[in-house]
Amino acid sequence: MSDIGTADHPLRVAIIGAGPAGFYAAEHLFKQKQLSVSVDMYDRLPTPFGLVRLGVAPDHQKIKSVTAVFDRLAQKPNFRFFGYVELGRDLSVADLRNHYHAIIYTTGAQTDRAMNIPGADLIGHHPATEFVAWYNGHPDFRDCQFDLTQERVAVVGIGNVAMDVARILCRTPEELRKTDIADYALEALSQSKVKEVYILGRRGPAQAAFTTPEIKELGEMEDADVFTIPEEVALDPLSEEALAESADRGSMRKVEIIQSYANNRPTGKKRKLTLRFLVSPVELYGDENGHVRAMKLVHNRLVKSSAGSLRAEPTDKTEILQVGLVFRSIGYMGVPLPGVPFNQSWGVILNDGGRVIDPDSKKPVTGEYAAGWIKRGPSGVIGTNKPCAVGTVDLLLEDLQAGALLNPPHPQPEAIAELIAQRQPHFFTYADWQKLDEMEIARGEAQGRPRVKFTSVAEMLAALGKA
Amino acid sequence: MKVQGFLSTRTGGVVTIQPGQTIREAAGLMFQHNIGAVVVLDDQGRIVGILSERDIVRKAVTHDRVFDMAVRDVMTADVVTAVPQDDLMSVAHTMTERRFRHLPIVDEQNNLIGIISIGDVLKAQRDQYRGEIDTLEAQIMAAGT
Numbered sequence: 001m002s003d004i005g006t007a008d009h010p011l012r013v014a015i016i017g018a019g020p021a022g023f024y025a026a027e028h029l030f031k032q033k034q035l036s037v038s039v040d041m042y043d044r045l046p047t048p049f050g051l052v053r054l055g056v057a058p059d060h061q062k063i064k065s066v067t068a069v070f071d072r073l074a075q076k077p078n079f080r081f082f083g084y085v086e087l088g089r090d091l092s093v094a095d096l097r098n099h100y101h102a103i104i105y106t107t108g109a110q111t112d113r114a115m116n117i118p119g120a121d122l123i124g125h126h127p128a129t130e131f132v133a134w135y136n137g138h139p140d141f142r143d144c145q146f147d148l149t150q151e152r153v154a155v156v157g158i159g160n161v162a163m164d165v166a167r168i169l170c171r172t173p174e175e176l177r178k179t180d181i182a183d184y185a186l187e188a189l190s191q192s193k194v195k196e197v198y199i200l201g202r203r204g205p206a207q208a209a210f211t212t213p214e215i216k217e218l219g220e221m222e223d224a225d226v227f228t229i230p231e232e233v234a235l236d237p238l239s240e241e242a243l244a245e246s247a248d249r250g251s252m253r254k255v256e257i258i259q260s261y262a263n264n265r266p267t268g269k270k271r272k273l274t275l276r277f278l279v280s281p282v283e284l285y286g287d288e289n290g291h292v293r294a295m296k297l298v299h300n301r302l303v304k305s306s307a308g309s310l311r312a313e314p315t316d317k318t319e320i321l322q323v324g325l326v327f328r329s330i331g332y333m334g335v336p337l338p339g340v341p342f343n344q345s346w347g348v349i350l351n352d353g354g355r356v357i358d359p360d361s362k363k364p365v366t367g368e369y370a371a372g373w374i375k376r377g378p379s380g381v382i383g384t385n386k387p388c389a390v391g392t393v394d395l396l397l398e399d400l401q402a403g404a405l406l407n408p409p410h411p412q413p414e415a416i417a418e419l420i421a422q423r424q425p426h427f428f429t430y431a432d433w434q435k436l437d438e439m440e441i442a443r444g445e446a447q448g449r450p451r452v453k454f455t456s457v458a459e460m461l462a463a464l465g466k467a
Numbered sequence: 468m469k470v471q472g473f474l475s476t477r478t479g480g481v482v483t484i485q486p487g488q489t490i491r492e493a494a495g496l497m498f499q500h501n502i503g504a505v506v507v508l509d510d511q512g513r514i515v516g517i518l519s520e521r522d523i524v525r526k527a528v529t530h531d532r533v534f535d536m537a538v539r540d541v542m543t544a545d546v547v548t549a550v551p552q553d554d555l556m557s558v559a560h561t562m563t564e565r566r567f568r569h570l571p572i573v574d575e576q577n578n579l580i581g582i583i584s585i586g587d588v589l590k591a592q593r594d595q596y597r598g599e600i601d602t603l604e605a606q607i608m609a610a611g612t
Contacts, residue, residue: 065609066602207554245560307470307549307570308561343478346471352478362478379472383605384598391594 002403004101010036010078011400012411014100016087016337018043019050020382021372022106023070024389030076032397038078038413040100044086045139046428046460047436048074050108052382054136057164058179059171061450066382074430080413082420083428084457088338090424093368099416101405102367102396105340105349105356106389109332109373113347115156119284124292128155128165128329135168135189137182137455147291148192150324154295156281157329158201159209165327166197167217170224170271180444180451194271197224198321201277202312204232204302205258206239208277212254219261224271228261232277238302238310278302279319280312284326294322332378341365349374354392355399367406369396426457432464439463470558470572471551473591474581481571481582483508486515486539490526493518493538504569506579507542514571514579516542521568548573549583559588 005011013029015022018041026039047053049067056063074081085091087107096103112127114120124147133141153169155162168176173190181189201208205228208215218226235243235255243251258275266272276297283296297319300312333347341350341359349370350357356368371392372385399405410416420427436454443452454460461467484493484505496505497520507516518538526541527533533541548571549558562570562585572581 062606062609063602066605068609069605242557242560245564246556305550305553305557306547307553307558308564309549309553309557311552343475346475348475350478351476353476357478362480375476377472377475379468380595380598381602382598383601383603384595386601387594387597 004405005035005037005400007036009411010038011102011405012100012408012413013037013039013396014096014103015039015041015106016103017050017106017108017372017374018048018081018083019106019108019372020052020066020070021108021375021385021389022050022104023073024386025104025106025371025393026079027069027073027386028390028393030073030079035397038080039076040080040082040413040416042082042085042087042091044084044089046083046433046457048081048083048430048433054133054138057132057168058136058181059167059175060164061179063382079430080417081428081430081433083433085420085424085427090420093337093339095416095419097367097406097408099408099410099419100367101400101408101411102369104369104371104392104396105337105374106370106372107334107337107374109347109378110335111333112328113331113333115281115328115330117281117283119286119292119295122284122286122292123290124150124324125284125326125328128157128161128327129332131165131327132161135181135185137185137453139456142182142184142455146188147325148188148194151193151195152198152323153194153196153325153327154198154200154281154321154323155327155329156200157331158199158275159329159331160211160214161332162199162327162329163210163214163218165329166199166273167221169194169197170221170273172223172270175222177447178449180440180449180453182453182455184455194325197271197273198323199273199275200279200281200297201275202280202300203310204236204239204277205255206235206243206251207302207310208254208258210254212250212257215254215257218273218275219257221273223269224273225264225267225269226261226273226275227264228258228275228277230262232279233259233262236302238304242310278312280314281326282314282318285320292324292326294320295326297321332373334374334377340368346377348377351375354388354395366404367399369393426461426466428460435464436460468555468591468595469551470549470553470555470583473555473583473587474551474572477581481506481579483579484518484538485510486537486542488538489534490518490523490536490538490541491534494523494534503584504582506571506582507538508579512578514546514548514573514577515539516544517546517569517571518542519567519569543567546571548577550574551580555588555591558583559585559592562588
């Protein structure tokens with residue numbers, strides 16, 4: 001036992017990454033009534049909220065309302081935000097270990113899984129995550145280019161991100177104008193020539209990961225008809241059995257809606273969105289300029305694994321789908337942090353329940369923890385990160401009890417603040433973010449939009465008069 | 468959620484035993500690691516069985532000297548395994564339907580890479596539901612303000 005966590009010696013915790021997992025970890029720390037704790041939250045971007053700001057689709061504003069919870073937490077007197085301070089660039093793990101009793105990494109999954117098929121390097125094939133970051137105004141992706149003069153687009157994968165991308169491609173400028181989509185993306189999408197969008201799912205409708213509201217929403221777009229193909233959405237005996245056994249009404253409803261789209265007839269809407277099932281791309285074909293012009297799809301059938309899960313297995317039936325633009329959305333992946341053990345197989349920080357593990361000794365690295373997608377990989381909804389972060393913080397508190405946290409030479413809050421001011425004089429505080437937030441909302445109000453985002457660091461610095 | 472999501476947060480290895488070792492040794496391992504089953508590997512590292520507390524109890528009913536018996540004579544040889552890509556919900560269903568509580572996880576080459584217990588599966592399910600409820604609550608609260 002030590003006196004860490006008393007009023008004289010508050011527990012000092014650094015949280016790296018200001019997304020949901022980071023805020024949920026902070027929330028659980030502040031909930032400990034007997035504990036005096038002070039939290040510094042870092043983000044490599046000037047703005048907080050991670051994927052809530054830069055991942056959640058702009059036409060899903062309601063989902064973003066969770067930031068109200070995070071906002072309240074940020075008002076705690078012993079909470080500080082250091083935006084635009086990056087681990088590895090401005091601060092090292094050693095710096096953090098010199099100033100905090102514990103570090104929690106909540107950096108999420110910043111990249112995507114590659115598609116290893118011939119032609120994957122052709123121009124016009126992009127990670128869906130880049131498109132998402134681009135239309136959401138992520139400063140690192142604002143200069144991305146997507147060839148929206150193409151009429152036919154494929155989105156590989158059938159998770160939430162694939163659905164978002166397909167929807168944004170099919171929305172009218174009027175629909176998009178009501179959202180907080182980045183201005184440049186609104187402009188580019190308003191000129192879009194896209195006519196047909198295909199979402200390609202490897203397995204069948206009963207295995208699709210999206211939710212019922214998401215699939216329903218596709219059928220409610222202003223100027224896009226949605227279709228499925230009868231043969232692909234009729235359930236095979238294995239899926240039928242699994243669905244009946246699960247007795248999950250949500251999944252049954254989802255399948256019904258997907259099947260109902262097979263009866264849709266063109267209504268003269270400008271765009272056409274087709275959800276394909278039981279198909280996998282096996283090759284991309286290019287034209288003489290190295291641009292994607294088509295993809296080869298193999299048709300799959302479902303087989304039951306020994307553990308009872310249904311897997312896609314390729315048949316010998318193939319087809320060619322003409323597409324000029326391809327977005328792959330087959331999973332997010334974590335990025336290694338300099339100086340933090342990483343598990344390459346799963347794309348997460350090497351951890352045991354949230355304690356960072358040393359790869360050689362297989363023992364916990366004192367004082368270092370992980371939570372959220374960088375701990376368990378990309379799964380679940382925003383709130384799933386709460387039990388995940390709580391689990392990690394409980395281990396941290398257990399280690400605190402056991403006297404097994406760090407013993408930093410400079411735990412005073414001023415010490416690290418001075419270091420940050422030297423290393424990154426342009427860092428952003430939470431008060432800075434609140435000002436930016438107000439300005440964004442005010443800019444939006446003038447146009448009848450939820451907000452108009454700042455999308456570059458220079459713009460943000462200028463708006464705050466810091467440039 | 469996939470089995471992989473669960474494996475990502477488990478770094479400790481799987482406790483294993485060889486078929487020729489005794490049940491006494493197996494029970495010792497289970498006690499020491501506070502677990503309910505050990506995976507049985509042959510000398511090439513291939514999975515040849517799984518031995519659970521239930522296997523031992525079942526055998527003890529007819530064999531007084533169960534602790535002196537070899538693991539191979541008590542273990543369940545017909546082992547169901549999972550792969551990281553399996554859906555956790557399907558795995559949960561299989562475990563409850565077929566009434567076993569531990570499922571070894573293997574890679575493409577059939578090498579043992581983890582083990583998942585029914586308790587782990589339940590916790591994952593509970594966390595998933597909690598997360599969904601929390602997200603919905605946050606949205607409802609925000610809509611009300």
